[in-house]
Amino acid sequence: xxxxxxxxxxxxxxxxxxxxxxxxxxxxxxxxxxxxxxxxxxxxxxxxxxxxxxxxxxxxxxxxxxxxxxxxxxxxxxxxxxxxxxxxxxxxxxxxxxxxxxxxxxxxxxxxxxxxxxxxxxxxxxxxxxxxxxxxxxxxxxxxxxxxxxxxxxxxxxxxxxxxxxxxxxxxxxxxxxxxxxxxxxxxxxxxxxxxxxxxxxxxxxxxxxxxxxxxxxxxxxxxxxxxxxxxxxxxxxxxxxxxxxxxxxxxxxxxxxxxxxxxxxxxxxxxxxxxxxxxxxxxxxxxxxxxxxxxxxxx
Numbered sequence: 001x002x003x004x005x006x007x008x009x010x011x012x013x014x015x016x017x018x019x020x021x022x023x024x025x026x027x028x029x030x031x032x033x034x035x036x037x038x039x040x041x042x043x044x045x046x047x048x049x050x051x052x053x054x055x056x057x058x059x060x061x062x063x064x065x066x067x068x069x070x071x072x073x074x075x076x077x078x079x080x081x082x083x084x085x086x087x088x089x090x091x092x093x094x095x096x097x098x099x100x101x102x103x104x105x106x107x108x109x110x111x112x113x114x115x116x117x118x119x120x121x122x123x124x125x126x127x128x129x130x131x132x133x134x135x136x137x138x139x140x141x142x143x144x145x146x147x148x149x150x151x152x153x154x155x156x157x158x159x160x161x162x163x164x165x166x167x168x169x170x171x172x173x174x175x176x177x178x179x180x181x182x183x184x185x186x187x188x189x190x191x192x193x194x195x196x197x198x199x200x201x202x203x204x205x206x207x208x209x210x211x212x213x214x215x216x217x218x219x220x221x222x223x224x225x226x227x228x229x230x231x232x233x234x235x236x237x238x239x240x241x242x243x244x245x246x247x248x249x250x251x252x253x254x255x256x257x258x259x260x261x262x263x264x265x266x267x268x269x270x271x272x273x274x275x276x277x278x279x280x281x282x283x284x285x286x287x288x289x290x291x292x293x294x295x296x297x298x299x300x
Contacts, residue, residue, distance in 0.1 A: 018077065021050075027058060030058050042062050042069040043061050102122075113127060126161045131148045149165040152180060196265070236276070
């Protein structure tokens, strides 16, 4: 006699998702949600590059105008530039495109729920920002497994936002509405300015005839990043942290005549490093003054 079949467990609810903006972030997150079992029903893409990205990461998903994407979806993912978000939400409200009770999430780091103010009574709004830099390719999908997402939602929607982030392989981190600006400033300062710093360092090496510049810098920078993340200011090394004012002055002489952004950037970072090293007790006040004096003289 055959054993009775076990009742089938209920499946996890899935959503019909529309992606507004097939940029580097939108197309990747859409692909991640699709891989998690949700249905991406439409995507908007304007430029030739974004259309190609949509075809690559979301094959078979119709490319449609924004109103059609919104109308087809239970959850609308707004992946548009920070400065365009508020006007987009308001414009869709003015044209009556939103449906009452519709889930909508934006991926902006800067904004929380404020852009949804005109429609707050009608929609279910969420801010879900991946703290990651994107290439807009399938390589980003693997990176999501190590990515934190800054989420801001009404309290009732927090479990929904957290579940979506976990489904994409990420880790949800709560960001209070009033903290969004500072949260985003920290990420931009750490990530975007690091790219500038590394590019500048490679340019200076190449100006000295040293190649491959990336090979010279990679082990040093990777070690510096790991040490900084684990130890903070205690990881500071180098001439500024040692109070070697003469070496700092020599560096500034070497940078004279190079690209106009290099010397001012060194001056600004050296000043910040001296102040942080003194505040952390790693640089004696008299040594800090010696370095800062050199820097002040060079800025006159």
